[in-house]
Amino acid sequence: MARIVEAAWDAAAEWGLYVWLSAVLGARRGEVVALQWEDIDLTAGVVRLDENYVRVPGGMVVKDTKTHQMRRVSIDPPTVELLRQHRADCVERLALLGLTVTDRTWLFSATPDMSRPRDPSSLTRRYARLVAKLDIDTGLKELRHYSATELLTAGVDLRTVAGRLGHGDGTTTLRHYAAWVTAADEGAAGVIGGRMPVVRRPQRNAGDVAEPA
Known part of the structure; x- marks a missing residue:
């Protein structure tokens, strides 16, 4: 992932940001390109995803998301800073046209x-x-999978991950990422087991008879 992001940034700042946001948000490709500045709250660190730019028989149109739901996805401070810089670049770019x-x-x-x-x-x-060029076997859609698997293996709960991805509930997320949920669940078992008190069971003699239930 680091190699892909670095190569994208080296090619162009806007392209690097698109790849970065796609991985951070776990959003569909059309949801990311449908973002306008009214969807970005740099103060709160939140991105609103409520539109999708898709191709229909008549051409490209902006419509609601695949699940017909709006979602607000939090972003981290470094991502906020990248968006601030991108806005400054946009201001400079449009100023050349008097816009x-x-x-x-x-x-x-x-x-x-x-x-x-x-x-x-x-x-x-x-x-x-x-x-x-990097000799990496992957596709753009895999950025969405990357976001989900990284969150799940880090221990983020299924419901939160499903909400970030825009799944109606955790069922779709569980179906596609069951292996990663299982790994997180096994990790959870180790955590709770490690926090349980040590049980010192009394030694039983060979002649002892267990009490009836």
């Missing part, structure tokens, strides 16, 4: 005036080229 950043400005856009979000399919292809 300003507004709440409705897209975070990720291929157009000079940032008036349209990037095509998710183009990002999938770009990611494929990136990892191929």
Whole structure:
């Protein structure tokens, strides 16, 4: 993961941030490209995910999320700082055109005036080229899996992970990440076992008869 993120940042700051956010948020690719600055609360450290940029027969459209639910995902201080820097870059980029950043400005856009979000399919292809150069067998969707497995193996509860990923409940998360949940559960067994008091059972003589229940 470190190699992928570093290579993405070396290629372009916006591209590096997209890969970083995808891993941190565990969001779908269309949810990340559908982000506008009104969805980012840098003070609270929260990202709102309520839209998805997808292809339909008539072209690309912004619609609600796959599960038709809005979710608010917390982000860590380093991610907040990366977003602050990206906003500053956007301000500088648009200023060259005599424009300003507004709440409705897209975070990720291929157009000079940032008036349209990037095509998710183009990002999938770009990611494929990136990892191929690194000789890593993975795909853009795996960033979502990375987020889930890292959280689950770190001991974050299933319900919280499901909420971050946008699953309706823990059932979908459990179905896809059962192995990682089992590993966390085994770890939990060791924790609770290690906290139990030591039981000193009395020695029984061969002739002792157990009392009836």
